Amino acid sequence: MIRRLLVKELTELRRDGRVLGSLAILLLLALGAGFSAWQQARVQHAAWHAASDGEHERWLGQEAKHPHSAAHYGVYAFRPPGPLAAFDPGLEPYLPVTVWMEAHRQNEALYRPAADTGAAGRFAALTPAAIFGALLPLLVLLLAAPLISGERERGTLRQLLAQGVPPQRIVVGKGLALAVLLVALLLPPWLLVCAVLLIGGADGDVLLRWTLLAVMGVLFLGGVALLCLLVSACCRQTRTALLLLLGIWATGTLLAPRVVMEWAEIRHPTPSALEFRQAIDAGLADGRLRDERIEARAESLLRQHGVDDLADLPVNFDAVRLQEGEEHGNRVFDAVFGRLHDGYLAQERWLQGAGWVAPFLAFTALSSGLAGSDLLHYRHFVDSAEAHRRMIQRAMNDAIYSQPETDGERFMAAPELWATIPPFEYQPLAIGDVMRFYGVGWAALLAWFVIPLLALLRVSRRLAP
Amino acid sequence: MKAPRFSRAVFLGEWRLLWRDPAAWVVLGVLTAALLGALWQGLAREQAVASSLAELAQADADRMEAAADLAQWLADTEGGISRFRDPRSADVVGRRLGVQHLALPPTALSALAVGQSDLYPAWHPVSLESRDRLQAEGELTHPRQLAVGRFDLSFVVVFVAPLLLLGLLASVPARERETGMLPWVVVQGGGLGSWLLGRVLLRWLLVLLPTLLCGVLAVLLQAMALAAAGDGQTVVRGLLWAAQVTGYLAFWAALALWVGTLPLDGARSALALAFAWLLFVVLIPAVTQVVLDLAHPQPSRMAYVDAMRDATDLARAEGSEALVRYLEDHPELAGDAVDADDFFAQRLLVQERVEAELAPLSAAFEAQRAARARQAAWLRLTSPALLTMDGLADAAGTGEPRHRHFMAQVHGFHSEWRAFFAPRVLSGERFLDHDRVPGFGYEQEPLRLLMPRSSWLLTATAGFTVLFGWLALRRWRSLPKVLGHV
Numbered sequence: 001m002i003r004r005l006l007v008k009e010l011t012e013l014r015r016d017g018r019v020l021g022s023l024a025i026l027l028l029l030a031l032g033a034g035f036s037a038w039q040q041a042r043v044q045h046a047a048w049h050a051a052s053d054g055e056h057e058r059w060l061g062q063e064a065k066h067p068h069s070a071a072h073y074g075v076y077a078f079r080p081p082g083p084l085a086a087f088d089p090g091l092e093p094y095l096p097v098t099v100w101m102e103a104h105r106q107n108e109a110l111y112r113p114a115a116d117t118g119a120a121g122r123f124a125a126l127t128p129a130a131i132f133g134a135l136l137p138l139l140v141l142l143l144a145a146p147l148i149s150g151e152r153e154r155g156t157l158r159q160l161l162a163q164g165v166p167p168q169r170i171v172v173g174k175g176l177a178l179a180v181l182l183v184a185l186l187l188p189p190w191l192l193v194c195a196v197l198l199i200g201g202a203d204g205d206v207l208l209r210w211t212l213l214a215v216m217g218v219l220f221l222g223g224v225a226l227l228c229l230l231v232s233a234c235c236r237q238t239r240t241a242l243l244l245l246l247g248i249w250a251t252g253t254l255l256a257p258r259v260v261m262e263w264a265e266i267r268h269p270t271p272s273a274l275e276f277r278q279a280i281d282a283g284l285a286d287g288r289l290r291d292e293r294i295e296a297r298a299e300s301l302l303r304q305h306g307v308d309d310l311a312d313l314p315v316n317f318d319a320v321r322l323q324e325g326e327e328h329g330n331r332v333f334d335a336v337f338g339r340l341h342d343g344y345l346a347q348e349r350w351l352q353g354a355g356w357v358a359p360f361l362a363f364t365a366l367s368s369g370l371a372g373s374d375l376l377h378y379r380h381f382v383d384s385a386e387a388h389r390r391m392i393q394r395a396m397n398d399a400i401y402s403q404p405e406t407d408g409e410r411f412m413a414a415p416e417l418w419a420t421i422p423p424f425e426y427q428p429l430a431i432g433d434v435m436r437f438y439g440v441g442w443a444a445l446l447a448w449f450v451i452p453l454l455a456l457l458r459v460s461r462r463l464a465p
Numbered sequence: 466m467k468a469p470r471f472s473r474a475v476f477l478g479e480w481r482l483l484w485r486d487p488a489a490w491v492v493l494g495v496l497t498a499a500l501l502g503a504l505w506q507g508l509a510r511e512q513a514v515a516s517s518l519a520e521l522a523q524a525d526a527d528r529m530e531a532a533a534d535l536a537q538w539l540a541d542t543e544g545g546i547s548r549f550r551d552p553r554s555a556d557v558v559g560r561r562l563g564v565q566h567l568a569l570p571p572t573a574l575s576a577l578a579v580g581q582s583d584l585y586p587a588w589h590p591v592s593l594e595s596r597d598r599l600q601a602e603g604e605l606t607h608p609r610q611l612a613v614g615r616f617d618l619s620f621v622v623v624f625v626a627p628l629l630l631l632g633l634l635a636s637v638p639a640r641e642r643e644t645g646m647l648p649w650v651v652v653q654g655g656g657l658g659s660w661l662l663g664r665v666l667l668r669w670l671l672v673l674l675p676t677l678l679c680g681v682l683a684v685l686l687q688a689m690a691l692a693a694a695g696d697g698q699t700v701v702r703g704l705l706w707a708a709q710v711t712g713y714l715a716f717w718a719a720l721a722l723w724v725g726t727l728p729l730d731g732a733r734s735a736l737a738l739a740f741a742w743l744l745f746v747v748l749i750p751a752v753t754q755v756v757l758d759l760a761h762p763q764p765s766r767m768a769y770v771d772a773m774r775d776a777t778d779l780a781r782a783e784g785s786e787a788l789v790r791y792l793e794d795h796p797e798l799a800g801d802a803v804d805a806d807d808f809f810a811q812r813l814l815v816q817e818r819v820e821a822e823l824a825p826l827s828a829a830f831e832a833q834r835a836a837r838a839r840q841a842a843w844l845r846l847t848s849p850a851l852l853t854m855d856g857l858a859d860a861a862g863t864g865e866p867r868h869r870h871f872m873a874q875v876h877g878f879h880s881e882w883r884a885f886f887a888p889r890v891l892s893g894e895r896f897l898d899h900d901r902v903p904g905f906g907y908e909q910e911p912l913r914l915l916m917p918r919s920s921w922l923l924t925a926t927a928g929f930t931v932l933f934g935w936l937a938l939r940r941w942r943s944l945p946k947v948l949g950h951v
Contacts, residue, residue, distance in 0.1 A: 029752070036755045043762060051767040058774055076774065078767050094608035097766050111766040112584070114611065116830075118838050119581055119855055119865050122614065126751035138743070239732035243635075246739050254624055254747075257613040262506055265610060272517045273586070273605050274524075340605065347607050375608060 005165075005173025006180070013143070013181060022139050023185065026131065030189070033126045034086075041086040048080045051098075056423040064412045067396035068322060074102030075392065077385035077424045079109075082372025083206045087193070087213065088129030090368025093121065095378045101389035101424075103396075104325065106333035109382060129371070132217060133363045134253050137224040140178070141245040144228030146238040147174045148463075153238055158465035167463035171233065171456060178225050186221075190214055208431055209370045216370065219445040220363045226452035233459045252358035257351075260361060264350035268343045276340060283332030290328035294321055316411070319401035326393045333386070341379045345437075348375050355444030362441040362448075369438050372428050376437050380429045388424045395421060476663045483667055492629045496672060499625050500679040503618045507576030508686055510615075514571055514587055515690070521566040521588055532562040533899035540897065555896040556809035559593040559886035566590050567878060567905045569871040572862035573688040573699040574706060577680055578619040580858030584611060585868045589875045591882055591905070593890070595816050618676075618683065619857045622710055623850050626672050627717040627742055633668040634721035635735035637661070643731055658941055661725060669718040676714070677707055698862075701912055705860040705919045712926040713853040719933035726940035746850045753844040753851065761837040764830045776822035780815045810891050838865075845922075849929045856922035859915065866918060870910040878905050 013019050055076050062070055078098050085092055096109035114121055124130075148171065151157035160170055190210075197206055228245055235241035271279070297320050301313055310317045348365060355362025368374040395417075403411040435442070483489050532552040539546060539553060551557055568588045575582065586604040614620060638661055640646075684703055724737050845851040858864035881903050889896055 029748075032752070032755050032759075036758045040758060040762070043765065044767075047765040047767040051771040054771045055774065058778060076770055078770075091608040091612050094611040098770055111770070112608075112611075113763060113766065115584055116766065116834055117763050118834070118841050119858070121754060121757075122581070122584070123851060123854060124747060124751040124754060126755045130751070134747075237732075239735060242732065242739075243735060250628060258616040258620060259502075261607070261610045261613050262616045265607065270605050270607055272513070274517050274521055276605055344607050348609065351609065378608070 002169055002173050002176065005169060006176050009147075009174055009177030010180060013177065019143060022142065026135060026139055029126060029135065030128060030131050033131055034128050034189075037086045037089060037127050040089070041081050044081045044085075044092075048078050051076070051078045052423065059421065059423075060415070060418050062415060062418050064414055066410060067399045067413045067417060068103065070413070070418065071103035071393055071396040074100055075388075075424060076100050077381075077388065077426070079378070079381050080426055082368075082374075082377060083202075083428055084209055084213065084371035085373045086128075088367045088371035088373055089125070089127055090129070090371055090373030091375060091378070092373045093117065093125075095373075095375075099382065099385050101385055101392065103322075103393055104329055106329070106337060106386050106389065129364075129367045133220070133360055133367060136221060137253075137360075138249055140182070140221065140225050141228045141242070141249060143181070144174075144178055144225055145232050145241040145245050147178070147229060148232040149235045149238045149241045150232075152236060152465065157463070161463070161465050168457070168460045170463065171229065171460035175225070175229055175456075178229070179222075182221060182225070186217070205428070205431055209372070209434075212431070212435075213367065213370050216363070216366050216442075216445060219449045220359060223359055223445065223448035223452060226449065226456055230452050230456045230459060233456065233463060252360045256354065256358040256361055257364065260351055260354040260358075261347065264347035267350065268346040270343055270347075271340065276336065279336045279339075280332060283336060284329060287328055289331075290324050293327070294324045297324065314404055315402065316400050316404045318405075319397045322400065323394065323397040326390070326397070330390060337382070337386075341375075341382070344375050345379065349440065352438060352441040352444065355441050356447065359445060359448040362444040366438050366441045366445070369434050369441075376434065377429050381426055384426050385424065392421055476667065479660075479663045479667050483671065488633065489668075489671060492633055493671065493675065496621075496626065496629050496675055499621045500618065500675060503616055503621045504576070504679055504683050504686075506615070507579070507617050507683060508690070510579070511571050511576045511687060512690060514575075514582075518566075518568040518570065518588060521568065525565050529563055529899060529902070532558060536897060536899060540895075552899075553895040553897060554809065555886050555889035555894075556593065556813070558896055558899065558902070559882065559890065561592065563899075563902055564590050564592040565878075565882075565905060567871075567875050568907065569868065570907060571687075572702060573684050574702050574861040575863050576683045576687045576861075577617070577706060578858045578861035578863050579615040579617045580619070580861060580863030581865050581868060582863040583615060585865075589872075591875065591879050593813065593816075593883060593886055596820060596876065596879055618680065619854060619861075622676060622713065622857060623854050624746060626676055626714060627746065630668065630672045630714060630717050631721060631738040631742055633671065634665060634718070634725070635731075635738055637664050637668075637721070637725050639725075639729060639731040639734045661722065665718050665722050665725070669714060673711060673714050676710055680706060680710065698909060698912060702860050702862065702915075705915070705923075706857060708923055709853055709856040709860060709919070709926070712923055712930065713849055716849045716926055716930040716933065719930045719937065723933045723937040723940070726937050745848045749848040750851050753841075753847055757837060757841055757844060761833070761840050763837065764833040769826065769830055772826050773819070773823055776826075777815070777819045780818035780822060783818065807893060810893065813887060813890050846925055849926045852922045852926050856919055856926070859919055859922070862910075866914070867910050870914070871907070874905075874908060878903070 055078070059070075059073075059075055062073060076098050079095065081092060082088075082090065093114040094112050097111050097113065099109040100107045148157070151160070151170075157170070161167060193210065194207070197210060227248075231245055232238075232241045235244065298310060298317065301315065301317070301320070302308065302310070305313055307313060351361050352365045355365065365374070369376060399413055399417055400411065405411055536552040538544065539551070548554060549557065552562055566588045567590075571587070583604070583606050638657075680703070684699065688699060720741055721738060724734055724741070727734070727737070729737060845855060855864060859866060885901075885903050889898070
């Protein structure tokens, strides 16, 4: 019975020119968006490789100099695009691409690509993820809205029920037809990307992310389809179902993200750049703890080496001062940058939480998270760069420490010292951490799948003709 | 059938019907809530910006005053201080103590549209630091906030208001035909055309008037808060904003009028309007972005930084020679205090060399950006939503052109700053000219630059309105047949 219903539904969908037309338009858009996103990711990867390699070569190519001069020369860390940014560039255009790692200071990251794209880039972005998250649900609602309400309007639902067809089977048949269409539409490109990733030598992490994206897509799109069927089953007229679903779509996709983010900012305000920089300056200016620690180290070293003057120490005490200065700065940067990023992530959690009300919000947060183009990955990049900066400073200060300048001559480190510093290689966040952060988003999507399913099963038992 | 004429009787009859229509009240309620929410957000945001700018200006003035006092005290007492913190050093003052934050002041209309102001900072610190640093620093905004856009009046106008208007017009006149009301309309006199025009016009006004009213309220409140009403541009900018809103909603009304003349039933008519909204507000802008990305890929900042580092290394390696060469050209600046190893002078010269090395790269980068911007300007012609979004931001003073105009002034002032400090840094003389340091005065973008831009955007939007109005008029003759009256 269900098989026959399924065949009938698929035949009707196939014969509907509007369905084929919509699919063709969507396919064209997806091709254009996919090609554009892939090209951008390719160009960004190439630029990232060239800049990162160039930076390490410059670091290694430094002449003999004092290690602190090298620390001031510093290194630029460049942020690679997320592992699946070609599918979902997420926040990539709005995240700075580089950070300068130098002595004494954790600098703010620089250069958001969006600042160079002009106003046109702010309006809308057509990416594969946007097509999947915003346009495909629109197609689903256009297809699903008349599925049951249309039968009711035409009077064929009454005929089917009169023939003794159980109402649940009618609903299941229509749901399956929709599912078959979506699987036929989405499975080939998903497998194609899998093949591209495998041929391109993608690691297990990337493949796992791509698989999880598929799972999330099934939950999201399945939830949307079930909701549409539910509305269709409850409405007497197709027009009512369509307008209701279009209203839900427009509210959830266009209005909700802006309103939620405004609200999130009210709850977790972002400091102004002035407040942020003043907090750093005030923290750095208060060096009491640093001075106490330097004094304690001086006393300890003098005692340890049995001398009365720092100049008589067999080590270079300047290095202690420099390193304590770094430690002092690190405490300030951890606190101030930590507050900023914690506030940002709290806003991201709001977005996920709002997924309970509008599933698109959970989708958009999760999709960028799995693609590695979200704020969580950005913070991980910033933290990794900062850890690298601190490692360089410690290595340079250690080199100074072992070279007391007793004869008044300044210590010049040989280029071999620069080679002890490895290149900055950013490793994306482990997938486990990503899943932990986005737990609420997953739960919201699951709820948006299960609740409409249960409601539809309940409604289908008493389907009114 | 004759072209429709405005009929007062029809208009008043429609007004009475609209008054009793619950859908109209729902639309009015939703629109008012959205407008007031956006207004409140806009005003709060602008207040925060204004307070930040005031704090920055005060901090600059306090820092400079403290530096001048300390310099005087050191001069009087001949006290000692590290040369890197000495307020009598031109480099220390020009680079750190005297740094000035140049502000792009909000206009009385900035609360109406965020535009690009959340991406481009409203202020830039100018010092002896390299010009490149001017573009690097910015305001802190959550990247997701930037990505999804702000909930401002522009968003309400461009996205929400057309949806509400189309919601009201979705089944006009199909509903009347389906409910058998059309014969009653005809016997009342005035003709179908006048009736349809009155119906559309009234609903257009229902959405337009609250929007304009909210705009006026926003300008009044913002002007009171900023005391910016007297800058001479508020009225013109306000009129341009109102014209953009009116033109944009007129386009949607014309489109609805045209769809109303098509032989469609209520559901199809509503779907056609929903699809038109999706096409002009979502799809076309998104597709133009893809076209732009493919035709004019955005220049890479990573490549820029890479080249900048190479240029810096080159200039730094030649730094000492550069100073000697410069002093050969400018012997009058070679005071007793200068030697070839002077750190400040060398740093300044290295910086100038880096900028000279980077100039072609910067020019190429800007050329690529400009080509993209030109293409984007043409592509705006594909959708009234794109035209209006830009037009609203431009009128409010939060668009890209006003920021570019401001940046040109920032660069000009940076050159002035450097011209003032560089000879003093190179001569190595003690700096006591704290009260002669250049000051910045922002010059408003002249209206003669704004007007042609806005007029062009308005004309293009009007072109769309005329097109659909003309299409509707062409179908006017067959209207009775379409509506099933004959």
